[in-house]
Structure formats: C-alpha cells, structure tokens
Amino acid sequence: MTTSSFDKYLMADHRACDQQLGALRKQAGAGDWAAARSSSQALQHDVLAHFAAEEDVLFPAFEASTGMRGGPTQVMRMEHEEARLLLEDLLAAVFGQDADGVRGHGEALLILLQQHNMKEENILYPTALAYAGSSAPELTAQIIQRREAV
Numbered sequence: 001m002t003t004s005s006f007d008k009y010l011m012a013d014h015r016a017c018d019q020q021l022g023a024l025r026k027q028a029g030a031g032d033w034a035a036a037r038s039s040s041q042a043l044q045h046d047v048l049a050h051f052a053a054e055e056d057v058l059f060p061a062f063e064a065s066t067g068m069r070g071g072p073t074q075v076m077r078m079e080h081e082e083a084r085l086l087l088e089d090l091l092a093a094v095f096g097q098d099a100d101g102v103r104g105h106g107e108a109l110l111i112l113l114q115q116h117n118m119k120e121e122n123i124l125y126p127t128a129l130a131y132a133g134s135s136a137p138e139l140t141a142q143i144i145q146r147r148e149a150v
C-alpha cells in the first residue's frame, strides 16, 4: 500500500479486513468450507497484525505525545481483546462447519469492528496525527513495518 500517512494506511486496512470478513461469511453461507477456512485464517492474521501495529506502535506514541494514558487507548485495547475472543469463536465455528455459529460470531465481530474502527478513524487517528507533527512520516514507517511483519 502506498499512502501518505498512517491514518490513511490503517483506514485502508480496516476496509480490507471488512471485505475479508464479508467474503468469509458468504463462503460459509454457501457451504464452501475450504474457502471459508482459508479466509478465516487470513482474516485472523491480518486483524491481529493490525492490532499489533496499533498496540505496539501507534498507541504508545499517542500516549506519549498527548499524555493521555488511561483514556482512549485503554478503551481501544479492551475492544481489541473482545475482537480477539470473537475471532477465536468465529474460527472455531468455521473449522467446526457450524453455519449458525459463523453467522452469529461473524455478525458480532462485524458490529464490534465497525464501531471500533469509527472511533479510531474519527477521533484517535486524527488526534494522533496532529500530535505527531513532523514525526508523522517516521511513525507511519514504524506502523507499516509492524503491520507487515510476518
């Protein structure tokens, strides 16, 4: 991905994960379990890597530059934890070929991520970008490196 700053990069990543989740739900709905298994593993990898880039790089930078340690980033970390648990439930349902489970956990994960991503995109990313100032390119490079680490 070639983007100018981390907010655009992470927003594009949100969209890509939404699309992966959508594809997975369709595949499971159609009973294509081989495709659904592979999609679910790709989704889990990408969501966990996205969370790692935020938790290991972006949130510490946000906390250091704004001085806010117990606020927005703490809420975001808690929501990541909820999403990790839902992802595990979703993968268990996919590997168990449990169509109802995939529907339920997939819907719950979709709603959680939509609300979470909206808060990041509307509040946390713009604030982090404003506080980063001239160090934004360096922060962007570190975020991309963490996101794309295997």
Ligand SMILES: [Fe+2]
Residues within 6 Å of the ligand: 051, 054, 076, 080, 116, 120
């Ligand atoms: Fe996040």
Ligand SMILES: [Fe+2]
Residues within 6 Å of the ligand: 010, 014, 050, 054, 117, 120
């Ligand atoms: Fe995010």
